[in-house]
Amino acid sequence: MKVVYFITASKEGKGGHYHSLNETAKIFNKYEDIEIISIGVNRSPVLDHFDDKYTHLTFKxxxxxxxxxxxxVRKKKPDVLHAFDINSFYYARIISIITNTPVLITLCGGKNPKFFPFSHEIVLYSLENLKFIEKKNKFKESNLSLIPNRASATQQNNxxxxxxxxxxKTDFPIVLRIARFSSLHEDSILQSIKLVEFLRNEGVETQLLVVGYVKDKKIFEDLSKYQSEYITFITDEKYTVKASQLIDIADFVVGTGRGFMEAALLGKTMLAPTSNIKTPIVxxxxxxxxxSDTNFSNRYFEKRPEKLIMDEILKTFSSKDKENLIDFAKENFSSEKIYDKYLPIYLRAKTAKILPLDIAYQIAIIIRPKEKLRSVFKKFRYLSYSGH
Structure with a gap:
């Protein structure tokens, strides 16, 4: 089997879905012939190790x-095309129609999208996204596959x-948060800071290490005021490009998405952000x-009383016996199962359906400023993606 993967390349090329594609392609490359095409601003450093199997197309x-x-694609003559974001799916679906090649798309977690293109095969990482998509009449002909993000126990850079x-601090436990300094992760970083402040106020000595590149300078500057001898930020590219290789530095990890899974596979004691508690929860x-239903994101709403949550945190950080999720992670998140889970989907995938309004909306997203989309497509909104 030959598989061509598509992804949209941002300026940094380091986001979570690059790592998700990397893990999927890495596993399939062991058994099948693969090619990766990124389209956009810059090559992704996450994918560079694929060498001649990775082609970047600068968008003109x-x-x-x-x-x-x-x-x-015509030179490669693949059996299936697999896109890892909405914009790259536009190219995959058009090429699918022209070459009669089966195609599918993965929704790599995140909040529920306002628009999502039709595909006969859709892979979703979270139950939150699955429930949202399956309610839409637009996708009544689609096969929806819930396959939580897959990760591996990353080799550590000692x-x-x-x-x-x-x-x-040499004698204080380390809480690790790996995240970009951006609006997407600002709240989880702030919750991690509040966690350490809470623990120290309760007499539990600990320190926070945040590792991530600066995507938004203003957010980095706002968060930097919290830096102290107990709160350290590291933004050097030497450490941020493969930040998952630093997980073993930590005693506790605040994780989201695949970052949570990578740390859980290494047996770390895990915490995750929420939408309604001031600190991450154990x-x-x-x-x-x-x-996991919300992909370990801060969209998770904690129903238990906050007092109970804070008591649980104190108990966890004070105990000599640290609980881990390694068995759960191996069963539910290990990349070892990628091939067996994706192969049946690749084999049953179909050529893209010709849906002019759906395709037109995708084109508009790519070529027009996003703020103009509402006025351009207002009269088509119902037909295009409301799902009714």
Whole structure:
């Protein structure tokens, strides 16, 4: 089998769905022939290790970019095309129609989208997204596959870990948060800061390490005021490109999405942000299934009283016996199962359906400023993506 993967390349090329594609392609590359095409601003450093199996197309205009992608696919002659975001699915679906090649799309977690294109095969990472999509009449012909984000126990970079440790408190437990300094992760970083402040106020000595590149300078500046001898930010590219190789520095990890899964697979004591508690909550055997429904994001709403949550945090950080989720993670998140889970989907995938309004909306997203979309497509909104 030959698989061509598509992804949209942002300026940084380091977001979670790049790592998700990386893990999927890495596993399939062991058994099948693969090619990766990224389209957009810059090559992704996450995908560079694929060497000649990775092609980046700098976006010029939608026509020339489509033709260049079509040329690669015609040379490769794949059995299936697999897109990892909405914009890249536009190119995959057009090429699917032209070449009669089956196609599918993955919705890589995150909040429920206002628009999502039709595909006969859709892979979803979270139950939250699955419930949203399956309610839409637009997708009544689609096969929806819930396959939580897959990760592996990343080999650790002991040299980098030791470098960082030299600037940390040597005898205080470390709480690790790996996240970009951006609006998407601002709240989870702030919750991690409040966690350490709470613990220290209760007499539990601990420190926070936040590792991530700066996507939004204003947010980084706002959060930097919290830095102290107990709260450290690291933004050097040497450490942020493969930040998952630093997980072993931590005693506790505040995780979201695949970052949560990578740390859980390494046996760390886990916490996750919520939408309604000032600090992250402890994730254990009792609540891991509930928190995973929203892909361990801060969209999770904690129903238990806050006093109970804070008592649980104190108990967890004060106990010598640390609970981990390694067995749950191996069963539900391990990348070892990627091939067996995706192969049946690839085999039953179909050529893209010709849906002019759906395709037109995708084109508008790519070529027009997003703030203009409402006025351009207002009269088509109901037909295009309301699902009714």
């Amino acid at each position: 205009n939608i026509l020339s970019t489509s033709l260049r992608a079509l040329e690669i 040299s980098n870990i030791e470098d960082i440790k030299r600037n940390l 994730v254990n055997q009792e609540n891991v299934s509930l928190v």
